[in-house]
Amino acid sequence: MTVDYKIFELGDVSLQRGATIRGAKLAYKTYGTLSPAKDNVIVYPTWYSGQHYENEWLIGPGRALDPDKYFIIVPNMLGNGLSSSPSNTPEPYNGPRFPQITAYDNVMVQHRLVTELFGIEHVRLVTGWSMGALQTFHWGALFPDMMDLIAPFCGSAKCSRHNFVFLEGVKAALTADAAFAEGWYVDKPARGLRAMARVYAGWGFSQAFYREKLDIEALGYSSLEDFLVAFWEGFFLPKDANNLLTMLWTWQNGDISDNPLYGGDLKAALGAIKAKAFVMPGQTDLYFPPEDSEFEVAHMPNATLVPVPSIWGHFAGGPGTNPTDVDFIDAKLKDLLAS
Structure with a gap:
């Protein structure tokens, strides 16, 4: 590469x-x-x-x-x-x-x-x-x-305080995976990354985006579930969990x-x-x-x-x-x- x-x-x-x-x-x-x-x-x-x-x-x-x-x-x-x-x-x-x-x-x-x-x-x-x-x-x-x-x-x-709380939810979803092992994982905590992605999905786009079905109409996914798996889980799965948590802490303390x-x-x-x-x-x-x-x-x-x-x-x-x-x-x- x-x-x-x-x-x-x-x-x-x-x-x-x-x-x-x-x-x-x-x-x-x-x-x-x-x-x-x-x-x-x-x-x-x-x-x-x-x-x-x-x-x-x-x-x-x-x-x-x-x-x-x-x-x-x-x-x-x-x-x-x-x-x-x-x-x-x-x-x-x-x-x-x-x-x-x-x-x-x-x-x-x-x-x-x-x-x-x-x-x-x-x-x-x-x-x-x-x-x-x-x-x-x-x-x-x-x-x-x-x-x-x-x-x-x-x-x-x-x-903001509200933004901080949203990120607590993201963090909790990622770290709840037993494979996360308090950050000492050997294999990536895939279930935690997928859970994190699903929490994120409700926040990244607006209510109106979902109401208008832009995940299907504009982005071309075949269903809401396809969007959650292909776009959101696909977005986070390649990333390192500890890296994500480091940047999340930076964000919360911005x-x-x-x-x-x-x-x-x-x-x-x-x-x-x-x-x-x-x-x-x-x-x-x-x-x-x-x-x-x-x-x-x-x-x-x-x-x-x-x-x-x-x-x-x-x-x-x-x-x-x-x-x-x-x-x-x-x-x-x-x-x-x-x-």
Whole structure:
């Protein structure tokens, strides 16, 4: 198998929650060419369980994220199986012993990639879907003078209490499988992964999506059960359970104010984001409802609320599932980049 990404060797990385990853690795891929002035940079972080190639639906000639115009950096989240993760870290921090990773940890090592490896001091745009949006908000709050624009879509600056509870259900389904063995599994906990997928299925798409039978009419599955098995179970079965749990913890503990800069003051952290922002919630997103984005935008000095008018729920934002939504997000990114 050919590897289409590179590894940035981070050395020993001390984490926010007290542990250290020794010989830490950040996997990344770039698209396009860095301009001589280094002024055409877009940072586009990955999402829950996603890897860089699963971000490519928004990159291409004629798109807002056009590699003929921009130098697009896609850093893989810690825990996603390519960067340092439970599945690829040597003992003793392997498997369920892999340390707790925050979004702050992710963005701090991404900042090192951008500045140390490429010598980039300024970024045009940071954008991302879902947990990519969480990281986008962190970029804006942690490095407010470093970028012109941010566009978090279908995500939040802080994991809401309701979102936290949803993820507890996902986690409980995965870890209830006896084969999970508290993370020391020999064979993958397939029953747990399938159960997790079924819990997720009720959240990833909206009530209206299912009411309109878009799983059959738009995506072409032969029945609801076919959709649950082929799409949802098929989505999670190839993934490593400990990796999923690491990223789930990162998600549940996502909070742009949970760091020494802001000391837990969310309004202060939002108020510190200087970049011009399009905050794009999915109109029917069950994880990240527009009301949460309204609160964020109200406390950001330079932000506009741009709801995605879609009944595709969270998946309005990715990963390229509905072409109409892709075109809407792409058009808004073009507007933002043109400003």
